[in-house]
Amino acid sequence: MNLQFLMDGLVVGATLALGATGVTLTYANLRFANFAHGEFLSWGAYLTMTLAGLVGGLSGAPLAAQDPFSIGMGLLACALLAAALTGVLALLIDVALFRRLRQRGTAVTAVMASFGVSMALRALLEALYSTSPRYFSEELQIALPLGAGMRATPDQLGVCAVTVLLAAGVALLLARTAVGRQMRAVAENPSLAQVVGIDVAGVIRTTWLLGGALAAVSGVALGLLVQVRPSMGAELLLPLFAAAIVGGIGSVPGAVVGGLVVGIAEAATVRFIGAEWRAAVSFVLLIGVLLLRPTGLFGRRA
Amino acid sequence: MSAALIVDGLVAGYEPGTPIVFDASLRVAPGEIVALLGPNGAGKSTLIKAVAGLVPVSGGAASLDGLDLLCRPAHRRVALGLAYVPQIENVFATLSVEDNLALAADLGPREGRRQRLLAALALFPDIETRRGELAGRLSGGQRQMLAVARALLAGPRVLLLDEPSAGLSPKIVGELFARIRAIANGGVGVVLVEQNVRAALAIADRVVVLVQGRNRLEGTPAQLERDPALAALYIGRPASGVPA
Numbered sequence: 001m002n003l004q005f006l007m008d009g010l011v012v013g014a015t016l017a018l019g020a021t022g023v024t025l026t027y028a029n030l031r032f033a034n035f036a037h038g039e040f041l042s043w044g045a046y047l048t049m050t051l052a053g054l055v056g057g058l059s060g061a062p063l064a065a066q067d068p069f070s071i072g073m074g075l076l077a078c079a080l081l082a083a084a085l086t087g088v089l090a091l092l093i094d095v096a097l098f099r100r101l102r103q104r105g106t107a108v109t110a111v112m113a114s115f116g117v118s119m120a121l122r123a124l125l126e127a128l129y130s131t132s133p134r135y136f137s138e139e140l141q142i143a144l145p146l147g148a149g150m151r152a153t154p155d156q157l158g159v160c161a162v163t164v165l166l167a168a169g170v171a172l173l174l175a176r177t178a179v180g181r182q183m184r185a186v187a188e189n190p191s192l193a194q195v196v197g198i199d200v201a202g203v204i205r206t207t208w209l210l211g212g213a214l215a216a217v218s219g220v221a222l223g224l225l226v227q228v229r230p231s232m233g234a235e236l237l238l239p240l241f242a243a244a245i246v247g248g249i250g251s252v253p254g255a256v257v258g259g260l261v262v263g264i265a266e267a268a269t270v271r272f273i274g275a276e277w278r279a280a281v282s283f284v285l286l287i288g289v290l291l292l293r294p295t296g297l298f299g300r301r302a
Numbered sequence: 303m304s305a306a307l308i309v310d311g312l313v314a315g316y317e318p319g320t321p322i323v324f325d326a327s328l329r330v331a332p333g334e335i336v337a338l339l340g341p342n343g344a345g346k347s348t349l350i351k352a353v354a355g356l357v358p359v360s361g362g363a364a365s366l367d368g369l370d371l372l373c374r375p376a377h378r379r380v381a382l383g384l385a386y387v388p389q390i391e392n393v394f395a396t397l398s399v400e401d402n403l404a405l406a407a408d409l410g411p412r413e414g415r416r417q418r419l420l421a422a423l424a425l426f427p428d429i430e431t432r433r434g435e436l437a438g439r440l441s442g443g444q445r446q447m448l449a450v451a452r453a454l455l456a457g458p459r460v461l462l463l464d465e466p467s468a469g470l471s472p473k474i475v476g477e478l479f480a481r482i483r484a485i486a487n488g489g490v491g492v493v494l495v496e497q498n499v500r501a502a503l504a505i506a507d508r509v510v511v512l513v514q515g516r517n518r519l520e521g522t523p524a525q526l527e528r529d530p531a532l533a534a535l536y537i538g539r540p541a542s543g544v545p546a
Contacts, residue, residue: 195355197406
């Protein structure tokens, strides 16, 4: 049997994993499902593209690629800056809208507002950049044989490596650092966190910055492997939430494994059932997990 | 002795316009244990939650060592030296015992952080042996001890304890109250909200009785033990003994 679908699933899962990590952190700490999270992927990709265009324009030459990849250090630096800017964008939206709704309204109000934010952010991208797809690189990459009938391009392998590194970094941050402990404490009991002396508002700001930045990296990965479109994030929203819930809300390793489960399930569905069923996979996984194990694979009951 | 914590005429409640605490006052000196007693619904827990910053305050004043508490959010009150231990959900169940303590230790100076954490654990041998376990797996008494240890790590001037004996066996209550006495002897002022009147009177230096959100009685345990009004508040009629 050709196992290429496994490799395809791993690559899709890797692009989902970081976005799902942001979803799981914001869901756990803010207690609402932010349906605008997918737009942070799109904004991260477009901001990277804009910064790359600016740097290329100033230097008089497009950013050079680093063999064997289709992009180079210049674009990675732009992606890093775009990740920071996307984190700031997420934070600004919180200050302007979600924070007020948290103080006055219920979680449902914030969820509904996030739909509006999602539409506004997507419409803004369409107005600024049009709906035509764009590409970080038009270079055609040759897939390398990996054994067992599987192949992957250097860019795909690079995306998988970046995902592993960043997810491990976030998991370490949560497990070993003061800010990580504070994030876990606020996720469990924000009132108690306050009287322990934790600046809950500061932890929420950190969560937005981190979630937005990770979504941006996920968006750049998706743009690199597929294409950059204003609707790219919105189309991934359901798989992102499915990954976060399959993994268990609040768990970073869970979000990564959840991303891989969703990615491989989608690829297997395409391979064995039919491409038209791909979009249903996330729904089926989501319903299955919520019915059978609502805490997800790695979620813990208090 | 001059008071560390001064609460004057506090008005507080969860919903705007519907206060639970009306005109409540409290003074706690360093090293003093003040038992805050009163029947169910008297507003005892609401009063200390309001002082800790968890319940909105609509009137009155509260200060710690002369610094206004009410203009500061809850986490800044901790930095001033005010620690609060809730009655329930007082530990982070999904964090390890050590991480629960580290949360408080992280907020202090980096230097000596580890030593402070180990010293807090050493105060409570029952939890020291379970430092790697999830706090959610601890017994009720161990959770109380962990919560008190965590509060002490913040280096408080005043410790607010909300019904620490609730649900605990008499033996554990005895151990816990002995630790609370030792903490107060170290110079920390303690406000002890309690339903277990006998245990509270045994440990307190002074007692404040709250009824319907207002101060009703105040004095030393010896004075109040003889006061039939205290028993009347709890069992509805004057009686000679103090309710258990």
